[in-house]
Amino acid sequence: MPIGRAGILSTESFPPHELNSFFRLVEKPRTNRKGSIGMLCFFEASTRTELSFEMAGLRLGMAWSKVEPSGLSLQKGESLRDTFQVLSHYKPDLFVVRHSVAYLPHAVSEWTGVPVINAGDGINEHPTQALIDTFTLWKMNSKKRYSIAFFGDVFRSRVARSNLKIWKALNWNVSVVDDGSENTKNFAKAFGIRVIPRRGIREADVIYCLRVQAERGSSYALSPLSNSDLSKKSKFMHAGPVVMGKDMLLELCERAHPQSLIHEQLKNSLPVREAILDEVLKRARA
Amino acid sequence: MSWFYSKKVWNPKRGDFVSGAFEVKGGRFSQFIFGTLPPKNQKWIDLGGSHVGPSCVDVHIHARDFEECHKETFETLSEAAAKGGVSVGACLANTFPRMDSPARVQEFLKRVKNLPIRLIPFAAVTENLEGKTGTNWNALLKMPIAGLSDDGKPILNAEIFGSVLKAVSRSGKILSLHEEDTTISKGSLLHESHTSCRLGIEGSCSGAEIDMVSRDLEIAKKVKDSSALHFAHVSTGEAVRLLKAAKKRGQKFSAELTPHHGLLSVDHAEEFPAMKLSTFKVCPPIRAKEDQEALWAGLRDGVIDMFASDHAPHSLLEKTQPMEIAAHGMIGLEFYFPLINEIRLRTKLSWQKFFEAAAERPASRLSLHKTRRWAVGADASFIVFNPTAVQKLHWSRSKSANTPFQGASVRGKVEQHWINGVRVYGETR
Known part of the structure; x- marks a missing residue:
């Protein structure tokens, strides 16, 4: 069960029919969650994920307690396990956890028994972003089998891993642009997707541009995505933050760019995260 | 004094198990007679149709006391x-x-004196295993220790490595090497592979081991006597190839194969749920199928000349952690014989070679070749076993249970274990 008592940790084995029912939920009105309190535990920088979760929760009537990593006793040598066990005694209804350590959200769920929403764990996963992205495409056409090409460093991208797991389950046609690196080739082999030359992305319905994860040691192997990479029919996405002029040229960053889905992704992040919170709270109490 | 009889007693001359009897006097073997029952007027312990052979010697254990x-x-x-x-x-x-000091070694020896099994300590190469300042090698090497080792950590400083190799080789003891270039091993979480990529974990490259093995063989070439070289837990196919070439050149060394590197490959990690993944965390990491096959070949042709458990207990607290935080290592002692017997069966290793790798060779590396032989006058330490009985492994004897082999089915079962003529495990019929 992808959204269950443990929260949402991964998009692995998200059955397509459940995905559909979840997306229909996104479009429905939600329960008032007044009285529920969540803890936002962001150990890595975040604008979109943290604030959209905060706002989504507030709109549901939830309250938040924000954990500031720099103020925790971790600095004094306390372990992450002890830290989260301490926090769990203050009875949060859920944790939203982002950390550079892969599988920390899984561990927090195991250690505390409190539902956890994985808001990004190392290079492993970012399941809620994947739900937003897939919802964005589903909303455009819920019947379509998309062909999508990743553009950028897939190997270090948790967004790519989470999206791929869903898209493979949906039997969508996923490929990645050859950036000349071994990591990209290995990633493609590991996940059974095609490596295509840059010009090949013109065939794709959607180009998914990934941020170069400088903080995780990746560097720019491709020149920025530009208008010349797009065919007339193609759309492009980016989970943000966009490093302008490096991930993509400024010409693509216009809010009104007719082929950009970035604005849609941002717009959908709030209702999708509201629905996630609602579902997690509902299932935790079930 | 007692006699034992079985239809399957190990006969090294025949390289097979034959019916026979042996006498134990004062904790030592005093007679072997093959093809017949014990002398008529003697009482004897009937081991029936069970196999009887030498008990194992393990040169790689992490004690936690x-x-x-x-x-x-x-x-x-x-x-x-x-x-x-x-x-x-x-x-x-x-x-x-x-x-890392003679006083600590003394304390260890005192503490283990009355245990049924014999434990011999290694002493550290450098103070606090930090790789910076050498311990008092001369004093330590005069003590009854196995040798020196910083295992768990590599000796990155080539100068220290060169001089400690000379010192240990002179003493006839061993220098056990943990070959890992920690500047490139990325914490050795999981072998760099499609599996690590799918699991979203930064993999550790084979080069971390290969570079160090290659460096150490090069340095050893320039040392007149480098016989102390002992390569712990070899994990990569390329390291096996380097060792094979070195053996051909005439370089002297010994090398280990652990049950986990011998029986698993990295793809098995995907069979574990996320929170059990750290059970798989061991250093060096469990490598690819090709590496495993190369290790088997190395074992068959004697480049890898012994088994070793690398028994490394960790509590649930230290293992129920994300990969990056969890402790390295797994336990291996409780089912050591069944696990290495499973390797024997899978690699089609002869019994002769198996006992060499499980008992003789490690015993001789610990300078116990006189007392730990399958011959008259040697310690009467033997196991009574069934080499084909399938058993499901339920680990319970150690205080820790960190093993990927929990619940695994393997072939081989120790029925009894006798050390110096005293039964330490199992029941007689």
Whole structure:
């Protein structure tokens, strides 16, 4: 069960029919969650994920307690396990956890028994972003089998891993642009997707541009995505933050760019995260 | 004094098990007679149709006594070893406190004196295993230790490595090497592979081991006597190839194969749920299928000349963690014989070679070749076993249960274990 008592940790084995029912939920009105309190535990920088979760929760009537990593006793040598066990005694209804350590959200769920929403764990996963992205495409056409090409460093991208797991389950046609690196080739082999030359992305319905994860040691192997990479029919996405002029040229960053889905992704992040919170709270109490 | 009889007693001259009897006097073998029952007027213990052969010697054990008794004590370690068919074990120096001074070694020896199994300590190469300042090698090497090792950590400083190799080789003891270039191994979480990529974990490259093995073989070439070289837990196919070439050149060394590197490959990690993944975390990491096959070939042609458990207990607290935070290592003693017997079966290793790798060769590396032989006058330490009985492994003797082989089915079962003529495990009929 992808959204269950443990929260949402991964998009692995998200059955397509459940995905559909979840997306229909996104479009429905939600329960008032007044009285529920969540803890936002962001150990890595975040604008979109943290604030959209905060706002989504507030709109549901939830309250938040924000954990500031720099103020925790971790600095004094306390372990992450002890830290989260301490926090769990203050009875949060859920944790939203982002950390550079892969599988920390899984561990927090195991250690505390409190539902956890994985808001990004190392290079492993970012399941809620994947739900937003897939919802964005589903909303455009819920019947379509998309062909999508990743553009950028897939190997270090948790967004790519989470999206791929869903898209493979949906039997969508996923490929990645050859950036000349071994990591990209290995990633493609590991996940059974095609490596295509840059010009090949013109065939794709959607180009998914990934941020170069400088903080995780990746560097720019491709020149920025530009208008010349797009065919007339193609759309492009980016989970943000966009490093302008490096991930993509400024010409693509216009809010009104007719082929950009970035604005849609941002717009959908709030209702999708509201629905996630609602579902997690509902299932935790079930 | 007692006689034992079985239809399948190991006969090294025949390289097979034959019906026979042996007498144990004062804890030693005093007679072997093959093809017949014990002398008429003698009482004897009937071992029926069970196999009887030498008990195992393990040169790679991590004891947790003194300050980590929550993981294992000498007593629980000894119980696990007795059940696993291990009668002699060498314990690495990364205990707390570290085995880095003669006083600590003394304390260790005192503490293990009355255990049923014999434990021999390694002493550290450098103070606190930090790789910076050498310990008092001269004094330590005069003590009854297995040799020196910083295992758990590599000796990155080539100068220290060169001089310690000379010192240990002169002493006739061993220098056990943990070959890992930690500047490139990325914490050795999981072997760099499609599996690590799918699991979203930064993989550790084979080069981290290969570079160090290659460096050390090069340095050893320039040392007149480098016989102390001992490569712990070899994991990569390329390291096996380097060792094979070195052996051809005439370089002297020994090398280990652990049950986990011999029986698993990295793809098995995907069979574990996320929170059990850290069970798989061991250093060096479990490598690819091709590496495993190269290790098997190395074992068959003698480049890898012994088994070793690398028994490394960790509590649930230290293992129920994300990969990056969890402790390295897995336990291996309690079912040591069944696990290496499973390797024997899978690699089609002859019994002769198996006992060499399980008992003779490690015993001789610990300078026990006179007392630990399958011959008259040697210690009467033997196991009574069934080599084909399938058993499901339920680990219970150690204080820790960190093993990917929990619940695994393997072939081989120790029925009894006798050390110096005393039964330490199992029941007689």
